Amino acid sequence: MLRQLKKKLPGAIAFLLIASATGSGSASAQSIDSTQEGIDDYRQMLSDGGNPGDLLVDTGKELWLEKKGPKNVSLQACDLGLGPGVVKGAYARMPRFFKDADKVMDAETRIMYCMQTLQGINPKDITPTVFSKSGDISTDWEAIVAYVANESAGIAMAAPQSHAAEKAAYERGQKIFFHRSGPYDFSCATCHGAVDKRIRLQNLPDLLNAKDAQQAYTTWPGYRVSQGVVRTMQWRLQDCFRQQRLPKLKFASQASIDLLTFLAVRAKEGKMAAPGIKR
Amino acid sequence: MKKLHYAAMIACMTLTGASAFAQPLTGASDQDVMTVLKDSFAPVGEVSLDRLEQSPEQKACSDMAATGQAIPKDVMEKLLKQAMASVKPPTDKQFLGDWKVGEKIAQSGVGLQFSDKPGVVSGGNCYACHQMTKSEIAFGNIGPSLLHYGKNRGNSVQMLEYTWNKIYNSHAYTACSNMPRFGSAGILTEQQIKDVMALLFDPASPVNNE
Numbered sequence: 370m371l372r373q374l375k376k377k378l379p380g381a382i383a384f385l386l387i388a389s390a391t392g393s394g395s396a397s398a399q400s401i402d403s404t405q406e407g408i409d410d411y412r413q414m415l416s417d418g419g420n421p422g423d424l425l426v427d428t429g430k431e432l433w434l435e436k437k438g439p440k441n442v443s444l445q446a447c448d449l450g451l452g453p454g455v456v457k458g459a460y461a462r463m464p465r466f467f468k469d470a471d472k473v474m475d476a477e478t479r480i481m482y483c484m485q486t487l488q489g490i491n492p493k494d495i496t497p498t499v500f501s502k503s504g505d506i507s508t509d510w511e512a513i514v515a516y517v518a519n520e521s522a523g524i525a526m527a528a529p530q531s532h533a534a535e536k537a538a539y540e541r542g543q544k545i546f547f548h549r550s551g552p553y554d555f556s557c558a559t560c561h562g563a564v565d566k567r568i569r570l571q572n573l574p575d576l577l578n579a580k581d582a583q584q585a586y587t588t589w590p591g592y593r594v595s596q597g598v599v600r601t602m603q604w605r606l607q608d609c610f611r612q613q614r615l616p617k618l619k620f621a622s623q624a625s626i627d628l629l630t631f632l633a634v635r636a637k638e639g640k641m642a643a644p645g646i647k648r
Numbered sequence: 649m650k651k652l653h654y655a656a657m658i659a660c661m662t663l664t665g666a667s668a669f670a671q672p673l674t675g676a677s678d679q680d681v682m683t684v685l686k687d688s689f690a691p692v693g694e695v696s697l698d699r700l701e702q703s704p705e706q707k708a709c710s711d712m713a714a715t716g717q718a719i720p721k722d723v724m725e726k727l728l729k730q731a732m733a734s735v736k737p738p739t740d741k742q743f744l745g746d747w748k749v750g751e752k753i754a755q756s757g758v759g760l761q762f763s764d765k766p767g768v769v770s771g772g773n774c775y776a777c778h779q780m781t782k783s784e785i786a787f788g789n790i791g792p793s794l795l796h797y798g799k800n801r802g803n804s805v806q807m808l809e810y811t812w813n814k815i816y817n818s819h820a821y822t823a824c825s826n827m828p829r830f831g832s833a834g835i836l837t838e839q840q841i842k843d844v845m846a847l848l849f850d851p852a853s854p855v856n857n858e
Contacts, residue, residue: 471671533674540676541684547714548681549706551699552760552835553828558713560790568776569786614760615699616689623669624688 422515422592422599422644425507429516432509438488447483449476449517460521461641464630466532473538475629477514477603478621496620500604503596511599515590518643525640526587528633535630542631545624546576555613557628571648576635583639586632591645599644602629692762705730709824724823731819734832735812743808743845750847751854753840754780760835770835772844777827780847781854790826798849799856811848815841 433444433456449459450467464475470482484490499510507515530536549556560568561576574585590601606625607618618625669687673680685700702710705727712719719727756771758764775784779793801807813820816831830836836844847853 466672472673532672534672537674537676537680541681544676544678544681544710544714545685547710548685548700548702549710549713550702552833554706554709554833555828556710556713559826562713563790566788566790568788568790571788610689611761611763614695616691616695616697617762619688619690622688623673623684627684 420592420644420646422590422646423519425512425515425592425599426519426644427516428509429512429514429519432513433516438484438490440487440489442487444480444483444487444513446487447480449479449483456517456520458521458524460518460643461524461526461528463528464535464538464626464633465529466534473532473534473626473630475602475621475626475633476517477601478626480513480517481621492621499620500601500607501598503598505598507598511590511601514601515599515644518590518641521641522643523640525638526583526633526636528630528637530634538627538630539634541624542627542629545628546631551614553614557609557613559613560609576632579635579637579639582632582635583637586636587639587641588643588645588647590643591647593647595648600647693766695760695762705819712824719823727819727823728821731817731823731829731832732813734829735816735820736831736838737809737812738838738842743812743842744849745839745842745844745846747843747846747850747853747855749840750843750845753836753844754847755784770840772830772836772840774844782858783854794848794855795858797855798851798853803849808845808849811845812841815844 436443446453447456448454448467448469449456450462450465451457451459460476463479464473466473467479467482474482481492481496484495485492495510499508501508501511528535530539546557549559557576560566560573564575564578564581566573566575574581576582576585586602589605590599592598593600603620603625606628607620610616610618669683673684682700686697689697689700691697708719708723708727712723753772754774757773757776758768759770774780774794775787777788777791779787779789779795780797781795797811810821814827815836817829818825818827819829828835831838831841847855849856851857
């Protein structure tokens with residue numbers, strides 16, 4: 370009951386924001402700045418204690434501690450890289466190589482791994498519903514990831530690059546970032562490889578620039594105002610590739626892990642501030 | 649103990665669906681990247697895995713961008729020449745269509761995404777990257793401003809041809825341009841390109857009269 374209420378609240382707040390952010394559309398170049406200022410102001414206002422994403426963090430914590438799955442256990446014993454049960458600071462140190470799985474995993478891939486190994490949940494059963502639909506309420510998945518990320522708030526990004534698999538993931542991720550293909554010839558770099566660029570009114574982070582990369586990476590998962598839900602990094606990548614006119618990026622796929630390794634390392638030393646607030 | 653290890657292996661394989669790879673994955677060659685990409689995407693309707701494959705031109709442009717090096721002169725000349733060779737002039741030699749239709753094409757960002765209705769008419773999405781009119785304030789800046797395009801440049805045959813070629817295959821003048829090859833890649837039809845041309849050149853179009 371409480372959980373339902375918490376999940377629904379963000380949607381209502383989003384509606385108010387969209388109304389206020391889009392209401393200022395007079396036809397002049399000044400409007401671009403004022404729209405951006407409006408979003409910045411709202412972001413500031415929410416960061417003073419009202420980010421709808423923060424409510425979801427509490428829900429995520431409840432879900433993390435809840436006994437679930439065929440084995441009826443919680444995720445408390447999940448090893449996110451800093452030892453079983455340690456959530457604090459873990460998100461800032463992923464993607465990383467996990468010996469038990471013998472591969473590099475980003476936070477979401479690792480959480481799914483814990484659900485499978487600890488709780489006995491088959492990823493195939495829940496993967497199709499991890500992301501909420503636009504305008505819907507955030508999913509349990511989004512809540513859990515928001516919680517795990519929030520446990521790294523204020524901690525500097527330090528995705529390791531010591532294992533050969535971590536270095537290879539970074540290298541492949543870099544190549545994928547520049548990989549132009551499809552009918553539009555787009556790569557990630559088309560939109561995210563130069564400073565101060567916009568698509569329509571949306572500012573684009575230059576992910577090759579350390580400051581932009583830090584700002585972008587550390588604020589995901591983020592509360593997406595225009596959609597009224599919290600979105601995760603795996604979602605962000607999938608939706609970028611959709612707009613690149615490429616097929617659907619599979620959840621927890623190797624390419625997603627590689628790209629996230631590249632981005633996390635680029636964001637090195639940026640302090641985690643998730644859940645952030647996105648347009 | 650042995651049993652546990654086996655169980656973990658199976659778990660890992662089913663989790664990622666990446667059973668094609670021997671873990672830990674330590675290769676990062678171009679071929680490794682292609683294998684990873686093909687394994688990591690799922691086709692949706694007409695949007696098939698072929699779209700991950702690169703043409704030699706796409707590969708050359710990607711490699712150059714990744715290394716941050718300038719494109720060697722001989723490669724550059726080859727890319728420009730190939731792009732120009734792909735351009736088809738309008739069959740009836742008429743460059744200009746209807747600017748009102750062109751404006752709609754410039755506004756529309758649909759087409760060729762897996763979320764689009766199959767067979768939907770693609771837009772040009774010009775405003776995503778270019779300023780074009782004064783009244784449309786939601787414009788991007790990846791490309792240069794095209795405000796007063798025709799007014800400033802006139803509509804000589806040379807200018808019409810240049811612009812047609814640029815829209816048809818932007819790489820004909822700028823190797824590895826960010827702009828999609830609207831004609832050569834089959835994104836817009838010949839008639840649609842004429843309509844966008846009219847938006848740029850017609851004195852009555854908001855590009856020129858605002």
